[in-house]
Each structure stands twice: as C-alpha cells, then as structure tokens.
Amino acid sequence: MRANATGRVLHDPKxxxxxxxxxxxxxxxxxxxxxxRYAVFETLHEPADLGEWLAQPPLAAVMTVPVAARELTAAKxxxxxxxxxxxxxxxxxxxxxxxxxxxxxxxAAAPLIPALAADGTTAxxxxxxxxxxxxxxxxxxxxELLSGPLAERIRxxxxxxxxxxxxxxxxxGARRWCAMERCGNRHKLRALRARRATDP
Ligand SMILES: [Zn+2]
Numbered sequence: 001m002r003a004n005a006t007g008r009v010l011h012d013p014k015x016x017x018x019x020x021x022x023x024x025x026x027x028x029x030x031x032x033x034x035x036x037r038y039a040v041f042e043t044l045h046e047p048a049d050l051g052e053w054l055a056q057p058p059l060a061a062v063m064t065v066p067v068a069a070r071e072l073t074a075a076k077x078x079x080x081x082x083x084x085x086x087x088x089x090x091x092x093x094x095x096x097x098x099x100x101x102x103x104x105x106x107x108a109a110a111p112l113i114p115a116l117a118a119d120g121t122t123a124x125x126x127x128x129x130x131x132x133x134x135x136x137x138x139x140x141x142x143x144e145l146l147s148g149p150l151a152e153r154i155r156x157x158x159x160x161x162x163x164x165x166x167x168x169x170x171x172x173g174a175r176r177w178c179a180m181e182r183c184g185n186r187h188k189l190r191a192l193r194a195r196r197a198t199d200p
Contacts, residue, residue, distance in 0.1 A: 002016075003056055004010055004126055005029055005058035006021050006022060006024060006025055006027075006058060007019055007020060007021030007022070007028065008020060008021075008028050008031070008056075010031060010041075013041065014042045017180045018181050019181070020164060020166075020178055020179050020182075021166070021170045021179075021181060022164075022165065022166040022167065023153075023166045023167035023168060024141060024145055024167050024169075025058060025059050025083065025138060025142040026082050026138040026142040026143075027086060027145075027146065027154075027165065027166060027167060028141070029053070029079060029082065030079055030082040030083040030086060031164065032044050032079060033076075033079070034051060034075065034079070034080070034083065035076075035080060036169050038158060042076065044072060046072070046074065046197040047066065047067035047068060047069055047071065047072045047131075048067065049072075050067045050070060050071065050072050050075050050131055051063045051066070051067045051131065054131065054134045055066075059112075059134065059137070059138075060124070060125075061112055061125055061129055061133075061134045061137075062125075062129060063126045063129050063130065063134075064127040064129045064130075065128050065129065065130045065131075066182075068131070071131040071132055071135070072131075074106070074132070074135060075131065075135055077102055078102060078103065078106045078135050078138065078139060079083070080102075081098075081099045081102035081103050081106075081163070082103065082138070082139075082142050082157055083100045084096060084099045085100070085142065085146060086154055086165040087101060087156065087163075087165055088145075089146060089154045090154050090155050090156045090165055091156075095146070103139050103142055103143060104139075104143075106135050106136055106138070106139035107139035107140045107143055108136070109132050109133065109135070109136040110132075110133055110136060111133055111136040111137040111140055112125045112133045112134055112136075112137045113125060113126040113133075114126070115170070119195055145167060150168075150169065152166050153167050153168040153169070154166070154167050154168075155167075155168060155174060155175070155176075157176070157177055157183050158176040158177060158180040158187075159177065159178070159183035159186065160188065162178055162183050163181075164178035166178065
C-alpha cells in the first residue's frame, strides 16, 4: 500500500463529484458511506459493492471468494469505528472504548497475505482472498496510523460544515482541506469577496 496511491472519487447525492484523498486506505474506506444523516452517501449497498471497492488500487484485493452478507455488515461496523476514531483523534479526544474494540476485533482476523508473482518483480495477494482478510488489513492500517507518528496529522477538513477527515501525509504538513477543488476554492472565493466588500 503506497501512501501516494490513495484517494477516490466521491459523489455527492445532490450531484457533482470530486477526488478526495484521505491519505490512508482505511480512511478512504471510512468515506464509502455511513449511518444516520450520512446514509445518503452510502455506496456499499450489496456485498458485491464491497468487493468492487476492495478490488481497486491501491489495495487491489480482488476477491477469490464472493463477499458474504455478514462481511458487508462487519465492513460497515468497522467503517463506522474508523470514522469515529478518526474524528475523536482529529479533535484530540480519547477514542470511544467501543470503537477501539471494533478495530481490534477486525484486526484479529488473518490479514491479506502478500504473494510475489512468478516473475519475481510484481506482487499480489495469495488466494483465497476474502473480504474478512481485507477488513483486517484495513483495521491494522488504522491501528498503525493511530499509534504512529502520523496520528497527530489526522485532521478534519477546515471548512465549517465539512466532516471529511484525512491524514496529512505531505512533507510540510499544512494540508487544511478535504480537496482544494471543493472546500479550498470555496474558502478562497469567500475570502476574496470579503476582501472586496471591505475595500474602499
Ligand atoms: Zn471539505
């Protein structure tokens, strides 16, 4: 999993789409939908939707065993835990106990097993490739993130009404927005208008 290969295109149910890079695969995964008021953003409607998401790079875990309904349920539970943990960390609050337990439980399963191809220069995942393994890999990545040096780089978008959360993996560490083309430009435009309004 290369950090610079993360990111997905997110679709707004009201129309429009933009590329959002959460900086880690597990955090990208946290933005595949949600519960309550975030249910309108759901993209994982069926087990096969989860398989399709996992098959895309950088994880590129092409399932050799079809995703089961209970794996989709487990995926959504883990997703919520990653989302909650990331927001707690971004606010520098202690992580809710249930969230920690959920992430640990997912990580306890066997993860994806890397396998070198016969050419000796490319790698994939050793079959059988199951969703439960991929979820374990995502949970382990989240554990590494929260317990590593980048934990303090987990932030919520600086826009007032944008709950998107990411880990800033840039060298300067000055990332503020979910995406420049979304919240960054809106902010710049507002700042420009405000400046013009106050100019004599
Ligand atoms: Zn934003």
